Amino acid sequence: MSDSRVWSYSAVLMGSPILLKLFSHDEALASRVFSLIKQYEDLLTVNRADSQVMDINHAAGRHPVVVSRPVYELIKCAKAASLLPDSAFNLAIGPLVKLWRIGFKGDSVPAADEIAARLRITRPQDVILDDAAASVFLAQPGMEIDLGAIAKGFIADRVRDYLYQQGVSEGLINLGGNVQTLGAPQGGWSIGVKKPFAAAEALVGSIEVVNKSVVTSGTYERYFEQDGKLWHHILDPRSGYPLSNELDSVTVISTDSLDGDIWTTLLFGLGVEKGCALLRQRQDIEAIFVSKNREITLSSRRQFRFTPLDASYRLTD
Ligand code: FAD
Ligand code: MG
Ligand code: MG
Known part of the structure; x- marks a missing residue:
């Protein structure tokens, strides 16, 4: 959102760009937030020998x-x-x-x-x-836990709780794709949904949320190309290869970012049709599916308002 009252603070942690938005100029609070994230990174990382x-x-x-x-x-x-x-x-x-x-x-x-x-x-x-x-x-030698798909959501929720404790009622934390929001400045936070494989600032749409987490998982975030194919970082635990279906990305809107993290992966595995069917049974989780064929499917619109921003994408009914 463009609002002259917003103060933005940034850092790089967990190999990801971190952005904190506050409605007061408070360097000390921002640095306490970044230390909190760092403490959790130190406990949870698998990118260093000790944690x-x-x-x-x-x-x-x-x-x-x-x-x-x-x-x-x-x-x-x-x-x-x-x-x-x-x-x-x-x-x-x-x-x-x-x-x-x-x-x-x-x-x-x-x-x-x-x-x-x-x-x-x-x-x-x-x-x-x-x-x-x-x-x-x-139980098996050689086993390894990897919390790369879930740790950022967990930490985003801890930051939200900490900010509330500190008396902050409106704010936003973005941990490289895990956005957690507090309050409703000007009626809601506007969060962009990225256009896959495009410039960082290109969006297929934006959504307005109040007190919600918005998490996106996409094939375009980390990948390499070999033998004319794209190999991305969301692996199918059944085959051991990157998940292959019609999707470029899934965005999940939920109260807790931890749920958003779990659901982006679950929905990636299910695809659009089965994913939407499952979400019909859940009041608390909603999703935006962006498909390779340039279709956008919304599971419903109870907790957010979606504004399409790219005419080359079609919103399905
Ligand atoms: P998501 O789609 O949420 O998750 C994808 C990630 O989850 C994969 O990268 C893999 O780690 C894991 N994963 C893949 N398939 C599955 C599956 N089927 N089920 C469960 N998990 C799966 N990056 C760096 O480059 N350098 C760092 O030093 C670094 N440190 C980090 C420290 C921490 C504590 C965390 C949480 C992340 C760190 N990262 C680092 C980033 C990390 O390597 C992943 O790229 C990142 O967590 C992926 O998050 P995402 O939201 O983009 O993707
Ligand atoms: Mg994630
Ligand atoms: Mg992601």
Whole structure:
């Protein structure tokens, strides 16, 4: 939104651009928010050798690891999402993410037998949880948890809670695609839905939300090209290859960004038709599907107003 009262603060954390918008000039608060994000990054990252998640991964096949309560609860939630029927979400996808290296140096299509071998150590059932001890045990050697699809949502919710605690009633945090909003300046926050494979500022539309999270997952965010094909970073836990269907992106509108994160992956796996059918049973989750054939499908419009901004895209009924 363009509003002269808005103060924007930015940082790069978790390999992602982070943007905080506030309605007061408060450098100290912004820096406390960035430290909070950094603290969670330090607990959850798998891009460095040490974090609580890496402690779990290093102990795979050997022993359980006790973690802090928030990390435990996040892993528990990620395991539950992984065990839903036909779930495309899998918290134990780590060995495949590391093999493909999509978005990191040296990414290339792995050998089929390597993919098959790694698939055998990605079973969410083999993530053994102990509620009383808050411990996590990966039952197979070589297993690795990867929270790349869910950690930003979890952290966005913690930032929202922190801002409310600090007396902030209107604000926005964007963690590289996970947007969480507080309040309703000028009646609502206007959030852009990116045009896939276009310039960063190109949008297919925008939505207006109040007190909602808006999360987008897209094939265009991290990918490489090889053999005339595009290989993106949302992997199909059933095949070990990038999910392949009619979609370029899914945007989910929900109260908690954690739900948005889980649902973007679930819906990516289901595709437009099955995804919309499932969402008809949910009052609390809504989605915008952007398809490769330039169609935009809205699951419904209860919690947001959608404005199309690109005439080359068609809004389906
Ligand atoms: P989403 O679509 O939400 O998630 C895709 C990511 O989820 C994949 O990149 C993979 O990690 C994982 N994934 C893939 N398939 C599945 C599946 N089927 N089920 C579950 N998960 C799946 N990037 C850097 O370049 N450098 C860094 O140092 C770095 N540090 C990070 C630290 C943290 C704590 C986090 C959360 C992310 C970090 N990242 C870093 C970014 C990270 O590597 C991913 O690119 C990012 O989390 C993807 O988020 P997304 O919302 O774009 O995609
Ligand atoms: Mg995400
Ligand atoms: Mg994304």
